[in-house]
Amino acid sequence: MSDKAFDISALRVPSLPTKGLGTGVVTLLILLGLFFTFYQVQPEEAGVVLRFGRYVRTTEPGLRAKLPLVETVIKVPVQRQLKHEFGFRTLEPGTRSVFSQRQFDDEAIMLTGDLNVAVVEWIVQYRVSDPIQYLFKVRNLDDTFRAMNEAVMREVVGDRTVTEVLTVGRQDIETRVELELQALVGQYEMGINIEQVVLQDVNPPDAVKPSWDEVNQAQQQRDRLINEARAEYNAIIPRARGEAQQAILQAEGYALNRVNSAEGDASRFIEVYEAYRQSPTVTRRRLYLETMQRVLPKIGGKLFLAEDANGVLPLLSLDSLRQSIGSGAPVPPGGDQ
Known part of the structure; x- marks a missing residue:
């Protein structure tokens, strides 16, 4: 060991740039403060602010501020489905x-x-x-x-x-x-x-889907057959009902016509009977003339003579004459007898 003593006071500590370091720390703290102070709430969100875990307020969308390290924000999507x-x-x-x-x-x-x-x-x-x-x-x-x-x-x-x-x-x-x-x-x-x-x-x-599909197909076929039967029913039954109603109306009309005709005949018979009962001769002659009036036009150009007739007077058939003139045929010299 050397006899010369070590002088600790001769050591020198290097100097640090304290001014620049302090500025950087302050800047970092400011940035951290801004980062933890301001927050952005999106348009479809609402910001729920908690202070030491307790609810204090709700913030709207936009740039908002809170107390750093004291308040926290939970963003809830209130407008999003x-x-x-x-x-x-x-x-x-x-x-x-x-x-x-x-x-x-x-x-x-x-x-x-x-x-x-x-x-x-x-x-x-x-x-x-x-x-x-x-x-x-x-x-x-x-x-x-x-x-x-x-x-x-x-x-x-x-x-x-x-x-x-x-x-x-x-x-x-x-x-x-x-x-x-x-x-x-x-x-x-x-x-x-x-x-x-x-x-x-x-x-x-x-496991049962194939069986279910078969059942479903059977039900669809059943529904199809039912719909076809209903369509045929709707096509036939109304027509049959219409024909039946028409037949009923025709029968009712025919029955009403026969009843009215029978009532008219009965009423006319009663009137004739009353007239005959009051004046038999006149009524008998009127009935005879009415009957001849209906019968003679149907028998053609024939002449009926009574048994006691003495002679026949030739008559000119005007109807035959008019028909002959209209058709251009020659006119016979005498008329029908």
Whole structure:
């Protein structure tokens, strides 16, 4: 060891640029303060401001400010339509949507009212109507909302037969689920407005689908035959009814005509009888003359003479003369006798 002692005071510490470092720190703090102070709320959103985890206010869309490190902001999409899918998942929405190949049987398989099974896939579209209730009234809101949807859909499907669920009852199911679900979320104050419930696809299980298709085809054939029979019925029955009504009207008209004719004949007979009873000779002669007036025109150019007639006076048939003149035939010198 050297006898010469080490002098620590001879050491020099290098000087740092304190002025430049302080400016950089201040600038960084200012930038951090601005970053944590101002925030942007999009047009379809509402900003919910919390101070130490407690709600203080709701902000509108635009550039807003808050107390850094004291207040936090949760942005809620109040103007955007949200949706939940049940029984399937959409991986890539668009014109040709891509769906997940995974099976969600625990959501889709349901028991109908007639103890059959149907696979029901549906979509619930909704909007956030109250961001405060949406964030703070219900814990695990998404899970709770999905459980509500499944419960309501199973209840409504369980009240109907499998035929109604698969065919004619779909619109009624959508309306019923929408109303009951809206009442339920209102009861729990979830801040959600149900806009639409859409049955995406409803089918029988894959194991029985071929049999169901055969039954469906048989029902369609039955309906077709029924419609054809009804069309033939509508074409034949009204015509037959019209013909029957026409025959009835003709019979009634004929009966009325015969009755009126009989009543007229009876009335005329009674009148003649009364006249005959009061004046037999005159009535007998009138009846004779009326009868001759009806009979003589039908027997042609013949002359009837009484037994006591002494001679015949030649008569000129004016009718025959007129007919001969009109036709240009020669006129005979004498008339018919």
